[in-house]
Amino acid sequence: MELYYIILFFILGTVLGSFYNVVGYRLPKNESIIYPKHSYCPNCHHTLSIGELIPIFSFLFQRGKCRHCHHAISFFYPFIEVLTGVLFAVSYYSFGFSYQLVISLSLSSLFSIVIVSDLTYLIIPDEVTAIVGLIIAGATFWGRGYQEGLMALGSGVLLFGIMYGIMLLGDFLFKRESLGGADIKLMFIAGLSLGTILGILVIFISSVVALPIALSLYITNKEKVVPYGPFIVFSILLLFLLKVDVNSFWQLLI
Numbered sequence: 001m002e003l004y005y006i007i008l009f010f011i012l013g014t015v016l017g018s019f020y021n022v023v024g025y026r027l028p029k030n031e032s033i034i035y036p037k038h039s040y041c042p043n044c045h046h047t048l049s050i051g052e053l054i055p056i057f058s059f060l061f062q063r064g065k066c067r068h069c070h071h072a073i074s075f076f077y078p079f080i081e082v083l084t085g086v087l088f089a090v091s092y093y094s095f096g097f098s099y100q101l102v103i104s105l106s107l108s109s110l111f112s113i114v115i116v117s118d119l120t121y122l123i124i125p126d127e128v129t130a131i132v133g134l135i136i137a138g139a140t141f142w143g144r145g146y147q148e149g150l151m152a153l154g155s156g157v158l159l160f161g162i163m164y165g166i167m168l169l170g171d172f173l174f175k176r177e178s179l180g181g182a183d184i185k186l187m188f189i190a191g192l193s194l195g196t197i198l199g200i201l202v203i204f205i206s207s208v209v210a211l212p213i214a215l216s217l218y219i220t221n222k223e224k225v226v227p228y229g230p231f232i233v234f235s236i237l238l239l240f241l242l243k244v245d246v247n248s249f250w251q252l253l254i
């Protein structure tokens with residue numbers, strides 16, 4: 001029965017992952033994600049039929065090419081579908097049916113959308129951060145009660161403030177925009193989901209993971225702007241899935 005649900009959540013994740021590709025690509029361009037255009041080939045603009053919209057399988061059957069113009073489909077689409085599927089399955093495996101599952105699925109969804117939109121446009125749509133924040137806040141109030149819910153909101157605001165301070169400092173030191181506004185809003189999600197201490201840990205983990213990647217991109221491509229959003233959400237999700245709690249974290253340090 002357990003395996004049945006794990007597979008079910010994987011399939012649900014791939015279907016939603018397919019939708020998140022659309023959200024991540026179209027929302028920053030202010031294109032409707034439902035109307036009026038259906039999913040289309042970005043090269044020949046041919047509208048995709050139901051058969052071409054099945055997550056993963058369509059890509060495999062068409063051997064990664066558009067059925068009409070034979071233009072190669074980015075490997076990115078099925079990657080996001082598989083990633084979301086795996087994260088959904090792991091979320092269910094870790095938390096079962098609980099309020100934490102709702103949070104974990106929301107963070108997984110945020111991760112997929114942020115990868116697409118931040119890598120493509122260096123933009124994270126505010127709508128997405130807001131909706132995910134609302135769902136996580138709702139789940140926290142529902143699962144942990146009014147008082148802890150308020151505490152979580154407080155941690156979110158605090159982390160937002162800390163990141164805002166880091167941004168001001170960075171702008172002052174580097175004399176240019178160092179952090180995007182969207183990254184700061186993501187730190188609200190970090191505090192809300194993990195509390196203050198682990199939220200601060202997210203800043204460290206995401207910087208440590210992002211730095212070598214940013215350096216190598218700078219050396220190979222002279223890429224100066226590296227999207228930071230995916231690293232933030234990755235770190236939040238990692239700490240949440242590992243169920244790291246503050247007390248055991250302190251014991252590790254002392």
Ligand SMILES: [Zn+2]
Nearest residue numbers: 041044066069
């Ligand atoms: Zn095409």
